[in-house]
Amino acid sequence: MLVKLNTENIVAVLIFLFFFVYPVLVDAYSVMNLAYFLSMVFLSLSLSLIWGYCGIFSFGQAVFFGISGYFYAVFTLNSGITTLTPLGLILGVLIGGVIAWILGYFMFYGGVNDVFVGLITLCLTLVLETFMGQTAGDQWMIGQVNLGGFNGINSIPSLQIGSFILTGNSFYYFVLLILLAVFIFLKWFEFSKLGIAVVAIRENRERTKLLGYNVPFIQSLVFAMGGALASLSGIFYVLWGNYITPSAFGLASATIPVVLVAAGGRKNVTAALLFTVLYYWFSQTLSASGSEYALIILGLVLIVAILFVPNGLIASLFHAGDQLFFREHSKSLLRKKGAKTL
Amino acid sequence: MSKEAVLLELRHVGKYFGGLRAVDDINIKVESGDLHCLLGPNGAGKSTIFKMIMGIYKPTNGSVFFNQRNVTHLKSWDRVKLGISIKMQTPGVFGELTVYENMKIAVQHFTRHAEVKSEVSRLLELLMIRDLKDELVDNLSHGQQQWLEIGMxxxxxxxxxxxxxxxxxxxxxxxxxxxELIRQLNQQGITILFIDHDMAFVKKLARNTTVLHLGRKFAEGTVEEIETNQQVVDIYLGKS
Structure with missing residues (x-):
């Protein structure tokens, strides 16, 4: 598939070029900050995939984020063998995906959809936060690892491939390369056979069933893929800070990705990526005077976005750019790729 | 009617919504190759029967047989794979996608990848809406949307x-x-069961007709027989 020349793709290329040269331009602290932002981008992309592409509205990405983060911590600390950390990462992502599949299976085959998925996943997130918060004490040991209640788990080992420990720039580039791979996959997926079925499900679930598609299966599959991406985010977060606490399951963790994706443009992965990085950068910049300001501004941006640009701020800018520079006037959700490349 | 020739059979099918008997004890047989009409005033249960044939509603009682196979408990998508397809009353097209994209969604699931484009073109040609392939479906007329949905x-x-x-x-x-399109499809070997209450349209097309009234089968026969059935005339055609 040829890459189409449009505003979004040009911006995406520029963003990734910028990310690749960023460590040359700034100090190590800023690089690790961006590594953190990029880790959180996976969470936004997971929501972009399930909500933006497939129409499944979920507050539950924090569940998979937290579970896999905790799994990686428990697995690697118990094994004590640092060369097994990549296995911890792979298993953590798989476990997140499998749990999402099981949850999705019961919801979608049980006919649960729309706002009820949001409610169930939000409840699950909060239940897990409460549960993990009370795990202080020796009775909450898994192997040699104490779950640690509100204090969570500290000193979680960094990723080690062979004898090479990924910290600093190497960790940053590792996250960036995986992000690039995931990003390219999602761009490809959007126009794949399954991706087109997924868009059909988002637009009209009942009709899609009547075209012979096993809708609950596809929904469960996409939900599992979203769970795996959120898990990747959780494990990168753990690798970045070497700790995890129950706040990973908290209300903020559950809602911020939803707001970021909605305000940036939920049907557009580049918009989700860009808006997430901008938000976390902004949040960090304001952190000296209290990061709550960032949340207030994010709230205002969301209100403005919903009122005036329901397709998202960044996605609308892309669309305006296309009209201005590429004379692209199609309003098709698949952006008129249909006739030529679909 | 030989047993092998029956493509669709509803046996004592009923659908109750609480106390409302939307469809009650319906028996219908549709022969392979037939062009069969379900006729009846609003609220007769016609669309409910279609939804039970497709698996959108589960019958309260009775069974649906397709090709001698009991499909009562099959999901909609499995019935589509067996060879039942529907155009609903209100167009269920994807309004924000182009005509081509709509057709692609439908075609790609049943056609090999390399043949998708040619199959979409063939169907759009058949439906005489090939010129509209890059048009957003929301911009089509109601009639064009209906044809597109038939195409899907x-x-x-x-x-x-x-x-x-x-x-x-x-x-x-x-x-x-x-x-003309429906007649052409039927001549190509597709069995068609359609709902309508425009008698002139039904007369143009149908070979066999089942008349429904208040959820029950009221009469059945050829269009000529139905037209001359005094009871049908009284309850449905509004003649005194």
Whole structure:
């Protein structure tokens, strides 16, 4: 598939070029900050995939984020063998995906959809936060690892491939390369056979069933893929800070990705990526005077976005750019790729 | 009617919504190759029967057989794979996608990847809407949306095509074109069961007709027999 020349793709290329040269331009602290932002981008992309592409509205990405983060911590600390950390990462992502599949299976085959998925996943997130918060004490040991209640788990080992420990720039580039791979996959997926079925499900679930598609299966599959991406985010977060606490399951963790994706443009992965990085950068910049300001501004941006640009701020800018520079006037959700490349 | 020739059979099918008997103890047989009409006033249970044939509603009692196979408990998508396809009463097209994209969604599931484009072109040609392939579906007329939806139903390669009011909201010219299309599809070997309450349209097309009234089968026979059935005339055609 040829890459189409449009505003979004040009911006995406520029963003990734910028990310690749960023460590040359700034100090190590800023690089690790961006590594953190990029880790959180996976969470936004997971929501972009399930909500933006497939129409499944979920507050539950924090569940998979937290579970896999905790799994990686428990697995690697118990094994004590640092060369097994990549296995911890792979298993953590798989476990997140499998749990999402099981949850999705019961919801979608049980006919649960729309706002009820949001409610169930939000409840699950909060239940897990409460549960993990009370795990202080020796009775909450898994192997040699104490779950640690509100204090969570500290000193979680960094990723080690062979004898090479990924910290600093190497960790940053590792996250960036995986992000690039995931990003390219999602761009490809959007126009794949399954991706087109997924868009059909988002637009009209009942009709899609009547075209012979096993809708609950596809929904469960996409939900599992979203769970795996959120898990990747959780494990990168753990690798970045070497700790995890129950706040990973908290209300903020559950809602911020939803707001970021909605305000940036939920049907557009580049918009989700860009808006997430901008938000976390902004949040960090304001952190000296209290990061709550960032949340207030994010709230205002969301209100403005919903009122005036329901397709998202960044996605609308892309669309305006296309009209201005590429004379692209199609309003098709698949952006008129249909006739030529679909 | 030999047993092998029966493509669709409803046996004592009923659908109750609480105390309301929307469909009650219906027995219908549709022969392979038939062009069969379900006729009846609003609220007779016609669309409910279609939804039970497709698996959108589960019958409260009775069974649905397709090709001698009991499909009562099959999901909608499995019934589509067996060869039942539907155009619903209100167009279920994807309004924010182009005509081509709509057709692609339908076609890609039943056609090999390399043949998707040619199959979409063939169907759009058949429906005479090929010129509209890059048009957003929301911009199409009601009639064009109905044809597109028939095209999407055909993409599932059906043996039995259910058409719920295929000519609803169409002008005389579009209605004639739709009738011609349905006749053509039937001649190609697709069994068609359609709902309508425009008697003139039914007369143009149907070979066999089942009349429903208040959820029950009221009469059945050829169009000529139905037309001359005094009870049908009284309750349905509004003649005194």
């Amino acid at each position: 139903a055909l993409a599932c390669k059906p043996k039995l095509l259910l058409l719920d009011e295929p000519a609803a909201g169409m002008g005389p010219e579009e209605t004639d074109r739709t009738a």
